[in-house]
Amino acid sequence: MATGRGAAAGAAGPRNRSRSFAARPGERSDAVNAGIKSLCLTPSTSPKAGLCVESLPSEMLLKIFSYLDAASLLSVGCVNKHFCHLASDNGIWLKIYSSCFQPKRTIWKMKSEQAETVSLGCAALPDRKPGYWKKEYISKQITAVKARVMRLVKPVDPYTGLPRKTKEAVKASGLSWIIVLEDKSGMKHVMEKAKLSFKEASVTVLWYSADWPCLGILTTLKLFGVTPLLPAHSRAPSRSGPRRRSLVAEYHLADLTAGSAAVGADKLVQLFSLDPGLLVGLWKEENEIAFVMASLHYHQLLERSTLGSATARYALPPRQPVGDDVDPEYGLHGYSLHLDVHGGSCTSLCGTFRSLFCRKGDIADGYLKLTVVSLKDNTKHLPLTGTLGLAWETDVLKGNVKDCCLMDVTLLDETGKPFWCFSASVHVKLSSKASGLYDYTGPIYTTDYADSEGKVCAELVWLEETKEYFLVGLVLYISTTKVNNWYGTDY
Structure with missing residues (x-):
């Protein structure tokens, strides 16, 4: 049971706290800072119910909440239903909304050609449901971010057919x-x-x-x-x-x-x-x-x-077949491939191959064959620069796994649209077949990749004199099911 002195102190507490909030606009008093700091504590774990944050009057909590930014208000609203209701106060969110978007309305006078602009104030509060300005602020922020990201991803790289500023869009x-x-x-x-x-x-x-x-x-x-x-807009996103x-x-x-x-x-x-x-x-x-x-x-x-959820992946919208101008000689034609081979930190190969095609006679076993680099055509053979390996690191150690790398394949159709794209790890292994190449004397290595949409088969030769790999063969096999779904054909 509280003593007389304790009861007197408790009775005087609210009056003292209310006077401590009389700070100049834009400043936080010590009591407000203390109140905000106390919100980080779990109210239910306090041993004395009279000292927990939940016991503060709603007017006092609203005053504390009024000093929080939008992200902090959303976090506070997750504590309990009472906090959620107070943290959705239209007066607080209208102030945040107005400071960010500066909403205006124009009043035209009968005898003047000039317009008088007045900011939305308390008049906008009574006719709005609780949480209205909170929803408006969040909706407008998301719309602004989407518009900024769309401007960044709109320019397309002519070589890869992919957005040119993906890195900037991720940051934005x-x-x-x-x-x-x-x-x-x-x-x-x-x-x-x-x-x-x-x-x-x-x-x-x-x-x-x-x-x-x-x-x-x-x-x-x-x-x-x-x-x-x-x-x-001006700082890195907070994890909290x-x-x-x-x-x-x-x-x-x-x-x-x-x-x-x-x-x-x-x-x-x-x-x-x-x-x-x-x-x-x-x-x-x-x-x-x-x-x-x-x-x-x-x-x-x-x-x-x-665009996905916490439990389900993003599902691509249904795609209508684009239709194909079937050529009597070729099954596929006018395709382009952008190939990147890298080890996480350094790039070993980056090249673009155009005018790829597949003859109808090369369609077999459910795949259409696109020959990118041929063993017979040494003019297209390419060196892989640097040491082929996958770099890794931890808090204290670093390393490099040799003959392992990441392969980025971007295959564009005849209209320049991404047709088959993936990024995957591949391992270079020694081939069992004898080398039939007259221009190279080193051993042959192979690397393969396969998924439900196609396969990639590459051949490399190791040159001991220069300590480097040469890409001497590269063939893509595209599933006929994927091609038929894309064009509405029947290969």
Whole structure:
């Protein structure tokens, strides 16, 4: 039971606090700062109910909330229903809305050609439902960000057929990527610390940490695109603010260490591939996660990373066949390929190949064959610069897995539209067949990739004198099912 002195102090408390809010506009008094700081605490954990934030009068909480920015208000509104109601106050949000968008209305006078503009004030409050200006502010912010991003992705690179300013668009939208690991008990581990590396056709995301959960208890790995609900215009998005998640891909870790999935190793780590485009590095001695790497192709990257939900991936809208002017000699013609081979940090090969075609006689086993680089035509043979390998790093260690790399394939149709695009890890392995090349004396190496839409088969020769690979053969096999769905044909 409170003593007389304590009761007197408690009775005087509200009056003292109310006087402490009389600060000059734009400034925060000590009491307000203390009140805002106390919001970070969990109200229900306070041992004395009379001292918790929830016990403050609504007028006092509204005063505290009035000093918060939009992102902080949205976070406070997630505490409980009472806070959500107060943090949606039209008066607070109208002030934020007006300071950001400066809404005006024009009053025309009968005897004057001049217009008098007055800002929206208290007159706009009574006729609006609770939370109206909050919704208006969020809607207008999202619209502004979308418009800014669309302006950036509109220019198209003539070589790749992809948006030229994807890196700038990612920054403008505040987009980042996280992975969520779920264990057998249902507990989720969120990994956010990542390093980005932008290439001409893809972005490589590397997650590294000293606190990976034990591999033996993990069941699934989910890759999400994350965007702030209210992207900041002048600073990096806060990880603690309200954000939206878009599921990009989901992987099951039960088959992670299967022998067929291993793509390379060095002295410290062994790499395992999870399609599409994910690499998991495991410490050799401990068989635990060292890092996770994702290679994300630019084609529809923003849509896949922002328009999905936390439980479902973004579904492409139904596509109508474009129709094909069937040529009596060719099955496909006028195609272009942009190929990038890189190791995460450095690029080994970057080239564009045009005027690709497939004769109808080359259609076999459900695939249309596009020969990009021929063994017989040495004028198209290309060197791979630098050391072919995949660079990785953690908090304290770095390494490079030799003969393993990332391949970005961007195949454009005859109209220049992206037709088949992917980014994946590939492993270069020694071929068993004897070399039949007269221009090269080194051994032949091969690398392959396959998915539901097609296959890529490449041949390289190693030149011991110059210590480099030469690309001497490259063939793409496109699924006839994909071609028929694209054109409405019947190959």
